[in-house]
Amino acid sequence: xxxxxxxxxxxxxxxxxxxxxxxxxxxxxxxxxxxxxxxxxxxxxxxxxxxxxxxxxxxxxxxxxxxxxxxxxxxxxxxxxxxxxxxxxxxxxxxxxxxxxxxxxxxxxxxxxxxxxxxxxxxxxxxxxxxxxxxxxxxxxxxxxxxxxxxxxxxx
Numbered sequence: 162x163x164x165x166x167x168x169x170x171x172x173x174x175x176x177x178x179x180x181x182x183x184x185x186x187x188x189x190x191x192x193x194x195x196x197x198x199x200x201x202x203x204x205x206x207x208x209x210x211x212x213x214x215x216x217x218x219x220x221x222x223x224x225x226x227x228x229x230x231x232x233x234x235x236x237x238x239x240x241x242x243x244x245x246x247x248x249x250x251x252x253x254x255x256x257x258x259x260x261x262x263x264x265x266x267x268x269x270x271x272x273x274x275x276x277x278x279x280x281x282x283x284x285x286x287x288x289x290x291x292x293x294x295x296x297x298x299x300x301x302x303x304x305x306x307x308x309x310x311x312x313x314x315x316x317x
Contacts, residue, residue: 166312167316176208176254178257179210180209181267182215184277185260201228203306206305212234212243214263261284261287264287265289266290273311275293279298
């Protein structure tokens with residue numbers, strides 16, 4: 162569990178981390194090197210879920226060596242299915258990280274939402290839905306590994 166306590170924002174006990182795959186954790190279907198150690202460290206603290214349409218059909222192979230739950234979405238409404246996934250986990254216990262338009266509703270549902278401006282950029286809808294915006298995935302994951310940094314950003 163990750164405890165975040167920010168003045169004016171409140172306390173949240175994060176038990177689940179929901180991550181988009183392509184554009185967030187991966188580029189061209191391959192996990193970014195800076196993610197590997199951070200993902201392993203976070204999986205000790207929270208249950209890590211990777212929620213993806215798996216555009217490159219690489220998510221299973223790329224995530225096999227990590228302690229994560231992989232959710233491949235095959236339906237027509239990616240945005241709604243990602244949001245519903247967060248709702249099923251219990252939104253007040255979820256942190257979500259994404260970069261695409263299909264991630265915006267997932268970000269809006271989560272207790273803590275972080276948009277990442279990565280190598281593929283970020284959709285304006287994701288930026289608008291997020292509480293925090295980071296320049297890269299390593300910085301976003303570091304915020305969860307060092308929650309006092311988050312508290313400083315979120316306080317009102």
